[in-house]
Amino acid sequence: MGLMREFTKGLWKDLAPFRVVLGLCPILAVTKEAETGLGMGIGVIFVLTCSNVIISSIRNIIPRQVRIAGFIVIIASFVTMVELFSQAYFYPIYQKLGIFIPLIVVNCIILGRAEAFASRNGVIASALDGLGIGLGYTMSLVLLGSIREILGAGTIFGVDMMWASFRPFTFMAEAPGAFVSLGLLLGIMNAVSRKS
Amino acid sequence: MKALDLIVSPSPHIHSGAKMTGISYHILIALLPAVIVGISTYGLDALRVICSSIACAMVFEALIQKLFKKPITISDGSAAVTGLILALILPASVPFYIVAVANFAGIVIGKQCFGGLGANPLNPALVGWAVIRITKAWAGYLDFDLALVNYDTGFLMQYPLAVLKAQGASALSHFDMIDLFLGKQTGGIGAAAIVWILIGGLYLVVRGVIRWEIPLFFLLGTAALSGIFWLTDQAAYAGPMFHILTGNVMIGAFFLSTDSGSSPVNRWGLVVYGLGCGAMTIFLRAWSDYSDGVVFACLLMNLFVPLMDKIKDKQKVPEVRSLG
Numbered sequence: 001m002g003l004m005r006e007f008t009k010g011l012w013k014d015l016a017p018f019r020v021v022l023g024l025c026p027i028l029a030v031t032k033e034a035e036t037g038l039g040m041g042i043g044v045i046f047v048l049t050c051s052n053v054i055i056s057s058i059r060n061i062i063p064r065q066v067r068i069a070g071f072i073v074i075i076a077s078f079v080t081m082v083e084l085f086s087q088a089y090f091y092p093i094y095q096k097l098g099i100f101i102p103l104i105v106v107n108c109i110i111l112g113r114a115e116a117f118a119s120r121n122g123v124i125a126s127a128l129d130g131l132g133i134g135l136g137y138t139m140s141l142v143l144l145g146s147i148r149e150i151l152g153a154g155t156i157f158g159v160d161m162m163w164a165s166f167r168p169f170t171f172m173a174e175a176p177g178a179f180v181s182l183g184l185l186l187g188i189m190n191a192v193s194r195k196s
Numbered sequence: 197m198k199a200l201d202l203i204v205s206p207s208p209h210i211h212s213g214a215k216m217t218g219i220s221y222h223i224l225i226a227l228l229p230a231v232i233v234g235i236s237t238y239g240l241d242a243l244r245v246i247c248s249s250i251a252c253a254m255v256f257e258a259l260i261q262k263l264f265k266k267p268i269t270i271s272d273g274s275a276a277v278t279g280l281i282l283a284l285i286l287p288a289s290v291p292f293y294i295v296a297v298a299n300f301a302g303i304v305i306g307k308q309c310f311g312g313l314g315a316n317p318l319n320p321a322l323v324g325w326a327v328i329r330i331t332k333a334w335a336g337y338l339d340f341d342l343a344l345v346n347y348d349t350g351f352l353m354q355y356p357l358a359v360l361k362a363q364g365a366s367a368l369s370h371f372d373m374i375d376l377f378l379g380k381q382t383g384g385i386g387a388a389a390i391v392w393i394l395i396g397g398l399y400l401v402v403r404g405v406i407r408w409e410i411p412l413f414f415l416l417g418t419a420a421l422s423g424i425f426w427l428t429d430q431a432a433y434a435g436p437m438f439h440i441l442t443g444n445v446m447i448g449a450f451f452l453s454t455d456s457g458s459s460p461v462n463r464w465g466l467v468v469y470g471l472g473c474g475a476m477t478i479f480l481r482a483w484s485d486y487s488d489g490v491v492f493a494c495l496l497m498n499l500f501v502p503l504m505d506k507i508k509d510k511q512k513v514p515e516v517r518s519l520g
């Protein structure tokens with residue numbers, strides 16, 4: 001029961017970009033299309049879960065003074081794996097994500113979960129926490145990516161959604177569109193959670 | 197009016213007794229000549245754009261205020277002013293959905309999300325215009341030469357600033373300054389009617405709705421910087437008169453930059469603000485990809501307004517006076 005809560009809290013209560021407002025750099029940069037958002041999200045799920053498990057299992061060995069450096073080394077190893085893997089098997093998405101795959105290392109969510117959760121809790125709880133937070137983050141990326149792709153290009157996952165004469169509102173695919181849509185989504189989430 | 201109630205608010209504290217409704221109606225009256233000229237030039241299309249823009253602005257304002265559970269204040273006319281100003285800087289052929297998106301961006305995101313009337317850091321009409329202008333897929337609808345190709349207006353149908361951008365100042369010899377001044381030029385529905393905008397603006401200055409410092413120093417800034425450019429290279433840069441009489445400079449000086457929520461309070465702030473808008477316009481016209489830079493210049497200077505409000509008038513400390 002308690003373990004289940006570690007998983008589900010990432011889906012709403014601590015939903016990464018909207019409720020705790022962490023990891024905003026990738027959510028602004030890679031959500032031009034739903035597909036890149038999904039790719040980024042899967043990468044984050046993998047890195048977050050694995051690094052949480054490793055950090056949690058060696059949490060009593062790492063000296064407190066150098067723990068951040070230790071976390072970064074562990075996270076960076078998994079990010080390198082994601083980068084090489086996506087370069088080998090998902091080259092188009094790798095090209096679209098570009099610099100933002102290596103930048104997962106400095107994603108605040110991953111370091112934040114390592115510091116705030118994995119270094120204080122057991123291995124199974126940490127794994128579930130990583131999975132839940134990562135899944136919530138992926139859903140948020142896909143949601144924002146879908147909104148921006150539908151309005152900005154008239155497609156979703158590359159499939160045409162709009163009528164033939166639709167002239168895309170390309171503002172949404174540009175950087176200002178990312179800020180505006182993220183801000184509106186944050187406002188809506190806050191309004192919804194305040195009511196409940 | 198309950199004059200003796202104490203109100204906690206940022207300065208200035210002296211209240212002239214003017215109401216938002218009165219200010220809005222003065223602005224609408226001041227724009228009326230330009231509206232009439234625009235409709236007589238471009239016919240029913242201009243009327244359609246103006247009406248749909250005002251309607252969209254008022255509907256969005258009412259809807260968002262209902263959603264936010266605030267008192268609905270569309271009857272004060274500020275939304276109508278935003279819609280009308282936005283329509284006047286658009287070409288007459290612009291489709292309805294672009295007008296609707298621009299008004300949504302301006303009213304909902306640019307104004308109500310920041311707290312409504314007076315709390316907006318940017319002029320809502322300019323936010324709306326900027327959003328549709330930087331949408332690349334819609335550029336053809338907003339390019340005056342492309343959008344107005346089917347209209348027979350009886351005068352030279354070339355957007356002067358696009359000619360300047362594409363061919364340099366030496367290609368401008370067939371633009372007659374008198375014609376430009378009389379509004380016989382391609383441009384926004386109302387923004388191109390230079391002389392009528394000027395008359396409307398002077399009316400607002402006389403009525404005390406806008407401060408005279410902004411338009412004066414806006415035009416001075418435009419003239420001074422374009423003069424400097426012109427003196428350095430007369431073949432590449434157009435002269436001050438041309439810059440003042442084309443594009444959105446006149447409507448920018450009197451209507452776009454003077455939005456009371458997004459312009460400074462004190463005199464020296466107003467001077468710096470006006471000069472900055474005018475100078476930035478010329479920088480953007482000379483060096484940016486856009487042929488006209490007025491709107492972006494005003495938006496940029498809007499962002500600096502909190503800094504300019506720190507420039508205080510020395511001679512007097514704001515005092516609370518009885519309204520008498």
